[in-house]
Amino acid sequence: MPESASPTTSGNQAGQRILILFAHPSPDRSEVNIPLAQATGKLPGVTLVDLYAEYPNLDIDVDREQQRLLDHDIIVFMHPLYWYSTPAILKEWQDLVLEHGFAYGSEGTALHGKIFFNALTAGGAESAYCPQGYNHFSIRELLQPMEQMALLCGMTYLPPFALFGARTAVEENRLQDHIQDWQRLVQALHENRVDIDQARDLPKLNADLGRLLEETAS
Numbered sequence: 001m002p003e004s005a006s007p008t009t010s011g012n013q014a015g016q017r018i019l020i021l022f023a024h025p026s027p028d029r030s031e032v033n034i035p036l037a038q039a040t041g042k043l044p045g046v047t048l049v050d051l052y053a054e055y056p057n058l059d060i061d062v063d064r065e066q067q068r069l070l071d072h073d074i075i076v077f078m079h080p081l082y083w084y085s086t087p088a089i090l091k092e093w094q095d096l097v098l099e100h101g102f103a104y105g106s107e108g109t110a111l112h113g114k115i116f117f118n119a120l121t122a123g124g125a126e127s128a129y130c131p132q133g134y135n136h137f138s139i140r141e142l143l144q145p146m147e148q149m150a151l152l153c154g155m156t157y158l159p160p161f162a163l164f165g166a167r168t169a170v171e172e173n174r175l176q177d178h179i180q181d182w183q184r185l186v187q188a189l190h191e192n193r194v195d196i197d198q199a200r201d202l203p204k205l206n207a208d209l210g211r212l213l214e215e216t217a218s
Helices: 033-040 062-070 088-097 144-152 175-190 196-200
Strands: 008-010 018-022 046-050 074-080 115-121 161-163
Touching: 018 033, 018 175, 033 046, 033 074, 033 115, 033 175, 062 088, 115 144, 161 175
Parallel strands: 018 046, 018 074, 074 115, 115 161
Antiparallel strands: 008 046
């Protein structure tokens, strides 16, 4: 990530505006999330915010964060999966920023119509996330609190863009393919080329990108 705590905005802002809230408390130990975030910050229409860099004491500027939400069409939490949820700062962000009267309630309509999803990495294999697996629940089931958060705020919830087996992704040469798929998805979201209705029902957004994205042949 950049040394500066300031958010990175890339490219012209025509098209869907995408806000990516990146959260990793130990970036020096990240082999996957940091390269993914760095690749993200170079994409058009993207504002990338490193929350731990911007708020090292968790002293979140609510007005600034609410304005960021107003200024964007798509909201993404980018993070490693920690204890079946997000790193702590994203929970603090939710608690403070998504206020009654702004994000929900009879007059809290600021986020209506926006898209929300998680871009996450999980250390375990995908087979571990099922009723018969080590973690007993699918990744979508584990993320249901965030799905309900999005629905309560009037947003369209999409399944996560997920990399499983993240601990071995580098040595197994899977990281670059994952980054390329992520860049394809973000660019297509920016250009409004994603079949949102089809995406809603997938177990993860990267389950079948070829069918999900409306791509033109080069």
